[in-house]
Amino acid sequence: LMLIVVVPVIFLTLYFAWKYRASRDFEIYTPKWAHSTKIEAVVWSIPILIVVSLSVITWRSTHALDPYAPLEGQGEHLTVEVVSLNWKWLFIYPEQGIATVNELVFPANKPVAFKITSESTMNSFFIPQLGSQIYSMAGMETKLHLIADEPGTYKGISSNYSGAGFTGMKFNAIATPTEDDFEAWVASVKQSQTSLTSGAYEQLAEPSENNPVTYFSKVDDGLFHNIVMKYM
Known part of the structure; x- marks a missing residue:
């Protein structure tokens, strides 16, 4: 031009x-x-x-390229609620009734709809190989839609400095080869003896660094909504 x-x-x-x-x-x-x-x-x-x-x-x-726009023509999506904590990532699967810390699993070739918020300072949810980043902010729900075209393990990070444990806010985003593999992983998470109640969440939200992967077999209904609304 x-x-x-x-x-x-x-x-x-x-x-x-x-x-x-x-x-x-x-x-x-x-x-x-x-x-x-x-x-x-x-x-x-x-x-x-x-x-x-x-x-x-x-x-x-x-x-x-609107990150809030659903991925069209890709079929039914998986919903994952994401909470950035000091200094770890919490992933809640409302449809499966489970939650994890610092590990995100989903089927390859299936769109994932992320609902994102923060318990504390602003962070940035980012899986570089899959798409753009989106900020997580307390009292606010942001959205992101991603899809992994191939099975594999992708590195996830926070791309926004948030304090002392910022460098440890890393997680693996694992795209399973099939839907059955994902369901098998969900079944293994449900074998955990730990539940994510409101009280357990308050303990989890306490600042900590370099947290190991943790599984929760049950999650209180509406927990993500309550996290967002507590700062409204």
């Missing part, structure tokens, strides 16, 4: 320098000339068309 302006300017500069050179004294020169409707139309219409074109491209691409 820039060449639409640059090329004519360079061409006309060279053309006028040649056309009105000193040796061509027969050319007509009108020093009092002040207006041309045709030139005004060209000078204004080209920038307007460029701005309109860029506006359309920006609008479409921005909305196409």
